[in-house]
Amino acid sequence: MHNRVDISFPDRSLPCVTGLFGPLFFADCSRGARKRDTQHIPPRDTQAQSNSMSGLIIDTQDANLVLSLGGEPLHVLKDINLSLGPSEAVAIVGPSGSGKTSLLMVLAGLERATGGKVEVAGHDLRALNEDNLAVYRRENIGIIFQHFHLVPSLTALDNVGLALEIARPEMPLRQAREAAAAMLEEVGLKDRLTHLPGALSGGEQQRVGLARAMVTEPRLLLADEPTGSLDQDTATRIGELMFSVTRKQKTAMVLITHDPALALRADRRLGMDRGHLTPIAGEDQS
Numbered sequence: 418m419h420n421r422v423d424i425s426f427p428d429r430s431l432p433c434v435t436g437l438f439g440p441l442f443f444a445d446c447s448r449g450a451r452k453r454d455t456q457h458i459p460p461r462d463t464q465a466q467s468n469s470m471s472g473l474i475i476d477t478q479d480a481n482l483v484l485s486l487g488g489e490p491l492h493v494l495k496d497i498n499l500s501l502g503p504s505e506a507v508a509i510v511g512p513s514g515s516g517k518t519s520l521l522m523v524l525a526g527l528e529r530a531t532g533g534k535v536e537v538a539g540h541d542l543r544a545l546n547e548d549n550l551a552v553y554r555r556e557n558i559g560i561i562f563q564h565f566h567l568v569p570s571l572t573a574l575d576n577v578g579l580a581l582e583i584a585r586p587e588m589p590l591r592q593a594r595e596a597a598a599a600m601l602e603e604v605g606l607k608d609r610l611t612h613l614p615g616a617l618s619g620g621e622q623q624r625v626g627l628a629r630a631m632v633t634e635p636r637l638l639l640a641d642e643p644t645g646s647l648d649q650d651t652a653t654r655i656g657e658l659m660f661s662v663t664r665k666q667k668t669a670m671v672l673i674t675h676d677p678a679l680a681l682r683a684d685r686r687l688g689m690d691r692g693h694l695t696p697i698a699g700e701d702q703s
């Protein structure tokens with residue numbers, strides 16, 4: 418028998434979350450605009466979903482990223498052409514420093530391409546301002562990281578619930594909590610709702626990470642070496658879970674991984690080599 422878990426909202430305003438979790442959702446954390454005031458939040462943009470001329474979820478053409486870091490410009494991404502259909506999963510493999518994370522950052526709208534076209538879910542990312550990029554992320558993108566980046570002071574339920582509260586401010590709070598609890602149950606954490614991340618194993622933390630990314634029903638999941646910190650058995654289970662949850666929700670996925678078995682689960686595989694997206698020998702590129 419388990420105690421019933423209270424999924425009502427604690428009486429608190431949402432914390433201004435810093436670190437990597439922050440920019441995923443907040444245009445400007447310093448505003449402290451955590452009140453559930455929908456006045457200033459644009460309505461969910463369903464129009465863009467039908468605006469995509471190509472019908473693709475990702476459509477980049479000759480996308481480039483050049484970072485200027487004071488000294489020499491650093492050409493991180495070179496003429497990236499990536500097309501991904503809705504519900505499709507592509508794995509990207511490549512050595513450290515080749516530009517894989519940078520590509521995810523560009524697709525997430527956290528880094529702005531310096532040349533070419535980057536269209537995701539019908540949005541021309543190079544044309545959006547920072548506020549609209551934040552809205553774009555909330556409505557379309559889920560991200561999971563190698564090192565989880567859960568908020569350590571929040572329970573599993575609060576980590577997932579917070580993501581949904583922020584992404585869907587119009588959703589009644591109780592409904593958001595129930596959806597967060599259901600999502601955690603789906604990833605096998607029904608009995609861990611009130612655990613803090615520090616009391617969870619690595620595999621369990623990544624399950625929370627996956628639940629947090631998927632509770633908003635994103636159109637695109639970006640996964641940056643999601644099993645890189647896990648032992649092989651746990652990695653295999655998390656990989657299976659990622660594919661089952663994304664397939665159930667019909668979410669497209671860009672999966673960066675060093676694990677060949679995990680990459681093989683994707684519909685396609687591509688390499689990243691010194692900023693170039695490359696075909697992989699033996700892969701049908703059609």
Ligand SMILES: Nc1ncnc2c1ncn2[C@@H]1O[C@H](COP(=O)(O)OP(=O)(O)O)[C@@H](O)[C@H]1O
Pocket residue numbers: 484486491493511512513514515516517518519520689
């Ligand atoms: N914010 C940044 N500041 C300085 N260099 C960066 C930054 N982001 C990426 N780079 C550089 O860009 C290159 C690609 O990095 P990254 O995308 O993290 O590669 P990968 O994920 O494949 O390991 C590396 O040379 C890295 O040092």
Ligand SMILES: [Mg+2]
Pocket residue numbers: 514517518519641
């Ligand atoms: Mg990386």
